[in-house]
Amino acid sequence: MKQKLDQIKWHKYFIKWLVISTIIGVVCGLSSIIFIAAIKAVTGLLLGTIAQYSPPAAGGEGGYTTPLSLGVPYLIPVVTTLGGLLSGLVVSRFAPEAEGVGTDAAIRAFHKEEAKIRPRVPIVKLFASALTIGSGGTSGREGPIAQIGAGAGSFIASTLKLDKKSRQIALAAGLGAGIASIFKAPLAGAIIGAEIFYTHDFEVEALIPGFIASVVGYSIVGYATGWQPVFSANVNPIEYRNPWSLPLYSILGVFCAGLALFTFRVYFPITRTFKTWRTPLYVKTAFGGLLTGLIGMMIPSVLGTGYGWVQIALDKSYGLFPPLLILAAIFAEIISLSFTLGSGGSGGIFGPSVVTGGLLGIATGLAFNTLFPSIAPNPTDFALVGMMAFFAADAKAPLSTIVLIAEMTGGYGLLAPSMFAVTPAFLLSGKQSVFPSQYPTRHDSPAHQEEFETLVLSRTTVEETMSKNVITVPTDASLATAYRIMQEHSLGGLPVVDASNRLAGIVTKGDVLKVPEAEREKQSVEAIMTRKVVVALPDDDLYSCLKKMTIKEIGRLPVVASDNSFKVIGIVTRSDIGRIIETRSEPANASST
Numbered sequence: 096m097k098q099k100l101d102q103i104k105w106h107k108y109f110i111k112w113l114v115i116s117t118i119i120g121v122v123c124g125l126s127s128i129i130f131i132a133a134i135k136a137v138t139g140l141l142l143g144t145i146a147q148y149s150p151p152a153a154g155g156e157g158g159y160t161t162p163l164s165l166g167v168p169y170l171i172p173v174v175t176t177l178g179g180l181l182s183g184l185v186v187s188r189f190a191p192e193a194e195g196v197g198t199d200a201a202i203r204a205f206h207k208e209e210a211k212i213r214p215r216v217p218i219v220k221l222f223a224s225a226l227t228i229g230s231g232g233t234s235g236r237e238g239p240i241a242q243i244g245a246g247a248g249s250f251i252a253s254t255l256k257l258d259k260k261s262r263q264i265a266l267a268a269g270l271g272a273g274i275a276s277i278f279k280a281p282l283a284g285a286i287i288g289a290e291i292f293y294t295h296d297f298e299v300e301a302l303i304p305g306f307i308a309s310v311v312g313y314s315i316v317g318y319a320t321g322w323q324p325v326f327s328a329n330v331n332p333i334e335y336r337n338p339w340s341l342p343l344y345s346i347l348g349v350f351c352a353g354l355a356l357f358t359f360r361v362y363f364p365i366t367r368t369f370k371t372w373r374t375p376l377y378v379k380t381a382f383g384g385l386l387t388g389l390i391g392m393m394i395p396s397v398l399g400t401g402y403g404w405v406q407i408a409l410d411k412s413y414g415l416f417p418p419l420l421i422l423a424a425i426f427a428e429i430i431s432l433s434f435t436l437g438s439g440g441s442g443g444i445f446g447p448s449v450v451t452g453g454l455l456g457i458a459t460g461l462a463f464n465t466l467f468p469s470i471a472p473n474p475t476d477f478a479l480v481g482m483m484a485f486f487a488a489d490a491k492a493p494l495s496t497i498v499l500i501a502e503m504t505g506g507y508g509l510l511a512p513s514m515f516a517v518t519p520a521f522l523l524s525g526k527q528s529v530f531p532s533q534y535p536t537r538h539d540s541p542a543h544q545e546e547f548e549t550l551v552l553s554r555t556t557v558e559e560t561m562s563k564n565v566i567t568v569p570t571d572a573s574l575a576t577a578y579r580i581m582q583e584h585s586l587g588g589l590p591v592v593d594a595s596n597r598l599a600g601i602v603t604k605g606d607v608l609k610v611p612e613a614e615r616e617k618q619s620v621e622a623i624m625t626r627k628v629v630v631a632l633p634d635d636d637l638y639s640c641l642k643k644m645t646i647k648e649i650g651r652l653p654v655v656a657s658d659n660s661f662k663v664i665g666i667v668t669r670s671d672i673g674r675i676i677e678t679r680s681e682p683a684n685a686s687s688t
Contacts, residue, residue: 096527106570116268116304118251118312123244124378125273127316130221130240130277138399141178148395150231151403153648154327155279156320158406164506170273171231172388175398175416179384182223182441183377190219194376196530197224198291201270205292206451206542211268214628217246227380231398232299232597233387235430237274244273248308256649260300263542267292267301268308274445276312276662279324283499284505285309287492294528296536324503325402328475340463340470341515341530346482347459347477348516351640352523354455358429359527366437376439376627383438388429392672396424396432401450405482408457409475414538418461425626426456444529448486455607456481484516488524493517505648548676552638555675561654561665567592574615576680580686591624599662600624630655633664637672644669 136608142148147166152158165171186194193200193216203210224239248269254557271288275281285305291297368636369379392398394403396416402600404424405414432447459481460474471477482503483496526535534540538547567590568577577589581604602624610618631640631652640652654665 099432100251110479112264112556113302113307115251115255115257115265116272116307117311119244119248119265119269119304119309120272120276121315122247122251123240123269123308124276124312124315125317126221126247127240127276127312128241128272128319129315130225130236130243131320133221133225134229134236137178137225141174141230141540142171144396145177146174146231148398150395150399150401151407153325153402153406154409155325156402158327158403162186165392165594168392169392172385173399175231175384175388175391176381177384178232179387179435179440180233180377181230183375183380183439184228185219185223185226186439186441187376187586188393190216191376192216192221192440193223193242194380195441196436197238197240197443198239198270198445199530199532201242202247202292202530204249205266205270206534206540208259208534208541212246212249214246214250217243217250220441221245221572224404224443226444227384227435227440228399230317230384232384233392233397233399233401233428233445233447234310234435234440234442235400235444235449236277236666237445239441240273240277241270241443241445242273244269244271244276244312248272264298264301264304265445266378267298268304271301271305272308272312274634275309276316278499279313279317279322280499280502281309281313282308283502284313284497286495290492290495291490292533292540293531293536294526296534297494297536298493298537326406326409326479326503328479328503329473331651335492335511337470338465340510341512343463343471343511344469344477344480344515345519347456347481348519349523350455350459350522351452351481351488351516352426352486354429354451354485354522355524356528358451358489358529361429362433362529363439365433369438373500378682379438380440383434383440386434388432390427394424394427395422396420396450398428400446400467401428401467402446403479405450405453405457405526407455409478411475418458421454421654422458425451425458428454445486445490448489449482453478454481454484455485476509476512479503480513481515483513484520487517488520489529491521491530494522515591549638552641552672553636555632555637556633556651557631557637557640557654557667559667559673560637560671561631561633561667562671563665565590565653565663565666567596567663568602568620569594569623571619574602574607574610574618577602577620578604578615581607587650589620590628590666591620592663596663598628598630598655598663600626601628601637601653630661632657637675640667641669641672655678 199396204212220239220242230232243268248265250266267288271284275284289301289306428451456478460477463471464474483500487493487496497513501507591600593599602620604621605625651668654666656662
């Protein structure tokens with residue numbers, strides 16, 4: 096019978112999430128198409144019309160045309176400033192929470208109920224991010240679409256009146272589906288939607304809904320724009336035949352860890368500086384846009400997503416993108432993204448991370464190719480692995496990035512090298528993440544606080560927690576004496592014991608205050624005490640004690656040796672239980688990220 100009930104329950108669960116995830120996937124897929132079109136339109140209107148500059152595109156998005164020209168270079172800062180200004184105005188006017196990095200906002204909304212995404216935020220995020228990216232701000236598409244997808248999932252769950260846990264799962268599925276659809280990576284998107292919330296954990300319940308939503312979103316975008324990966328690269332999609340190069344990929348992973356640490360040292364101080372600047376958001380974003388535009392005049396790869404410039408490097412078109420400029424562009428990307436996003440510009444850090452890692456990988460691959468041409472014949476391989484290793488280091492998402500490389504290249508040829516690079520990159524980059532709202536584990540997250548509180552309390556006995564120095568009063572003590580003891584020790588009540596130290600009842604401050612002060616010396620506690628006392632035994636767990644306190648609306652339980660003896664050996668209070676929750680369920684490292 097139980098097996099049949101479990102089977103029915105599973106069928107209901109599957110149908111529920113099949114329907115909900117499909118709806119989320121459709122919304123994310125259509126949102127991605129609209130977002131891509133909006134970026135293209137704004138880019139043509141601002142960078143194209145005003146500055147006469149058309150950023151190169153990645154291979155899977157049409158490629159690039161030569162020669163590449165900056166058009167009117169001195170107008171680029173004008174355009175980026177205008178884009179920052181307009182983006183800041185849209186955000187500050189309609190949804191202030193849409194500023195900054197979209198993925199981090201989605202992570203924060205998952206963990207904290209008070210940070211939930213309002214229905215208007217995805218729409219505001221779409222237009223504000225299109226203005227930021229389309230005007231040349233250093234930003235990625237994946238962060239905004241992650242917040243858009245998360246907002247869509249949260250809105251759909253709320254509309255269907257789902258419970259809190261289901262809303263969190265729907266949010267995670269939407270986040271993953273957004274990334275899957277815009278990056279054309281359904282498996283990696285679903286895994287990111289389960290992995291990105293923690294630095295050292297995984298949201299397992301979000302996987303199945305994430306798979307469905309990601310495949311649906313990816314299918315819609317693929318049908319509309321083509322199925323090819325974002326980047327086109329000349330790599331072996333089937334197998335890897337060069338084990339002697341694996342140590343070189345490990346070295347690349349070490350470089351990625353070092354660059355991630357450099358990113359933290361640049362991005363967070365600049366962000367804090369902008370936050371302490373007491374001026375309207377649109378002034379900050381305009382100034383951030385100006386600084387980005389000044390860098391873009393010299394190093395154009397920082398303008399917009401930068402994917403086309405990575406494609407140029409992957410194609411080994413070093414006449415268009417010389418190695419020395421590639422090296423400079425690595426650090427320029429980090430500084431300019433700090434100005435764009437740190438100032439409050441609406442966008443994402445995933446894209447710039449891919450660009451930074453890809454450029455570091457191509458620079459490293461060129462160096463290894465010069466030193467060890469037979470071991471490292473193709474610098475493009477290092478570029479693709481660098482993208483993944485750097486994101487694993489700065490976002491603390493190692494598993495999804497390894498999967499992502501297979502979907503980016505259309506095969507499994509670089510899985511082994513990516514594992515050799517991602518491992519040192521993840522481990523050596525420390526505990527910090529570019530997403531401050533991440534928590535170390537599920538145990539630390541407010542989203543799972545109730546679950547882990549219950550687990551902690553059910554595994555902790557009364558004997559471990561109770562206070563053994565119990566202050567009691569005898570049955571013949573006066574009410575005045577009992578009240579004085581309560582006042583001296585800041586107690587709300589006292590166990591009442593007989594001559595054999597057996598529990599006879601309990602008297603509270605409220606009971607005493609009902610008796611006129613003049614009569615308290617004459618009257619004993621035995622006359623007013625509560626005789627039917629709820630007690631705890633040493634072997635009871637704290638969860639059952641808390642339930643008793645809640646049901647009876649009391650703040651303490653006397654602890655007796657056994658049901659028969661009723662000898663008082665301790666007392667456990669709500670405060671004692673609260674301290675256990677605080678010490679065993681407190682976030683271990685949330686603040687450090």
